Amino acid sequence: MDVIELSWWQLAMAATLVLALAGCVYWARLGVGNSLLIAAARTALQLTLVGFVLEALFAVGKPLWVALMGLGMLLLAGREVMARQNYRLRGAWGFAIGTVSMFVSAFSVTVLMLIVVIGPTPWYSPQYAIPLLGMLLGNTMTGIALALDRLTEGVRRERQLVEGRLMLGQTWREACGELRRDAMRSGLMPIINAMAAAGIVSLPGMMTGQILSGTAPALAVKYQILIMFTIAAGTGFGTFLAVSVASRRLFDSNERLRLDRLKSA
Template identity: 40%
Template sequence: MFLNNAIAPHTPKAVDLTNLDPTNFIWALGLIAIAIGLSATEKLGLEWPLAIAAGRTILQLLGVGFVLEVVFAGPNPALIVAVLAVMLIIATRVAKSRIGNKIPQMLPVVGGSLLLSTVLTLAYISIFVIKPQTWYEPQYLIPFAGIILGNAMNGAAIAGERLTSTLNIARLDIETHLSLGATPQQAVANYRKEAIKAAMIPNLNTMMVVGVVTLPGTFTGQILGGASPFVAAFYQMLILFVQALATLITTVLITQGICRQVFNSDAQLKI
């Protein structure tokens, strides 16, 4: 019995974060106030951007909190799908705007890439890892979908912008390869690979230093909520692996779609 007590893991007392009152919120706003004051002191011109960003953060998170309270209260598949559809539409438009308007018909390419990567990744973790009682359990589905879409959106924007810019700069080189008998896919293969690698750098950097340099939000939040550090570590690993796979699928699809869009039926570069 003494041995069992000696080796039993210590369970830290959970911090009660469920009773935050307005005073706590005001003190939290003090962080942004200090940042605004520092910007004014250094004459950086970031006062309004910081204030607007903070305001949007408050409104958007309170809004999503209200919506999720309704969704979680009585799980409704149609309502959950509607929430996911709105998230997908917003992510698609944001990624498309960052890529630019150099290539026509990019919206369906971006939307299809994000949709397919999200569905495939969610299906995998639902079937093999989380195993919820029903596929539409919002407690798991919506947070994971948000994590996947947010990360895949950034990856799509980086890869898409990098590839379109490179194709414009390297037009002469690509046309030279085409004139020598290369297929369109062969002529742009190296540029496509570099775009995918660039989009994966944030994920790879995070995975390389997680737990050593950084403690990500999910890990920290789980511990603050009283979860075992090992349980928190598992969920953080799951999220990092989910992000890596979803980003890679998205960037592979979106770069392939871009490469198909930039050539006409005669294998000529259109942009």
């Protein structure tokens, strides 16, 4: 089946729906009209630029350029994790925890899937590596950001409870154990909901894109199952690591709660 080409004027017609929504937002005085329009403009600009970059990258196919592209995606995702928290750790910790957690989880799972499961030749083929890493980073980023935000908000809100438990002789892990578990649950909830609803409530994005491009539905389903499982693994491991390191950073060597290590966004 041939793929139907889309022209820029057809995309502009779709953009009128966003403009109409922005008008409704302004009329309802929701206060997010500018954010909506800016986000729509960024979507169009960023995806257009990425399209040109990927075309050049696919043509070259060198591992160095694939690695540089992945590193750039990782650093931008780390910045987004930090920016989405109302309270974040001071200094380099605020950026490093999310970035390193995504590197350990998303990159490891991506390499594992490329080498062991999918097996393209070469294994770093940008046609497979970049889209897979992008989907993993995007979802892992959301999970880690939600988890860290829930953790810092919870520790600030339950400060007296945590300090009271410390005074009773509990370790820092015991004092904030429920807060840590709640943060991890928050990070995992989006992917759990997505897997539970996949195929019943919604058709996931990758599967929809493959079907629209002419891929057989059965093959698209297999790829989507693979992606969902890898996203769940990457998000879960990244969330566990980020919450563990961040919660330890909130206590000093004497196991005293150190909220002064947080700063408001």
